[in-house]
Amino acid sequence: MQPTRDVSKPGPGARAPVPRVLLVEDEESIVTPFVRALARNGFEPIVARTAAEALRTAGASEIDVVLLDLGLPDGDGRDVCRELRRESDVPIIMLTARGTETDKIVGLELGADDYVVKPFAIDEVIARIRAVLRRYHRPEAAPDSVSTGDLRIDLAARRVWRSGDELKLTRKEFDLLARLAADAGNVVSREALMSDVWDENWFGSTKTLDVHVAWLRKKLGDDPVGPAHIETVRGVGFRLVATPEPAP
Numbered sequence: 001m002q003p004t005r006d007v008s009k010p011g012p013g014a015r016a017p018v019p020r021v022l023l024v025e026d027e028e029s030i031v032t033p034f035v036r037a038l039a040r041n042g043f044e045p046i047v048a049r050t051a052a053e054a055l056r057t058a059g060a061s062e063i064d065v066v067l068l069d070l071g072l073p074d075g076d077g078r079d080v081c082r083e084l085r086r087e088s089d090v091p092i093i094m095l096t097a098r099g100t101e102t103d104k105i106v107g108l109e110l111g112a113d114d115y116v117v118k119p120f121a122i123d124e125v126i127a128r129i130r131a132v133l134r135r136y137h138r139p140e141a142a143p144d145s146v147s148t149g150d151l152r153i154d155l156a157a158r159r160v161w162r163s164g165d166e167l168k169l170t171r172k173e174f175d176l177l178a179r180l181a182a183d184a185g186n187v188v189s190r191e192a193l194m195s196d197v198w199d200e201n202w203f204g205s206t207k208t209l210d211v212h213v214a215w216l217r218k219k220l221g222d223d224p225v226g227p228a229h230i231e232t233v234r235g236v237g238f239r240l241v242a243t244p245e246p247a248p
Helices: 026-040 050-061 079-085 103-111 122-136 170-184 190-198 208-220
Strands: 020-024 044-048 066-068 092-096 113-118 145-148 152-155 157-162 165-169 187-189 230-233 235-239
Touching: 020 026, 020 050, 026 044, 026 122, 026 165, 044 050, 050 066, 050 079, 066 079, 066 122, 079 103, 079 208, 092 103, 092 122, 103 113, 103 208, 113 122, 152 170, 170 190, 170 208, 170 235, 187 190, 187 208, 190 235, 208 230
Parallel strands: 020 044, 020 066, 066 092, 092 113
Antiparallel strands: 145 152, 152 157, 157 165, 187 235, 230 235
């Protein structure tokens, strides 16, 4: 699957490409107004009405955002999300009638970037599309790499090494580590992590954050009782321990 395009603000005299939004939805009553609203708001809508069509389209086209309904005629949208995430970092916004907290946590842990419960206002979804695009193409003020202790984090290449061995992190695990690395040595609140790594409009439980911190600690080789890399600041958030690099 091809990577997403840079649709951030272009330089003088240049025109940014129109962001392509893949709408995966089989209900015509939702498809028709969505297509019109997307086009009216400066997006190029592409429609897939089945899970199979969604995966084929995403693999053959440059897609900037996926709006993914979970109730598809030939499968569960969560399986589509899982397959998309294996191949691409394309932003995924789930559209679903399943609105329990557990459903939201499962969706985010599968790799979705946002979760909108039906019925919803189309204008709200448009705002969320713009929000995920801003997050994906936000200019980075941080350095290209961060080193602390036995960790080296290449922010530009999205690669991490521990004691010289490269770690295989998921996209969210890397985003979480990179956000902590941006303030290495300082505590980052749970709210800031949820806003910056998941959804700037997130409200409710942050259980998914604890799950991802646990997975990340395991890959970093942290002892759950006394972690050497990611410390819990009870009642506030988490801190990436800033230590000098080991002597050669």
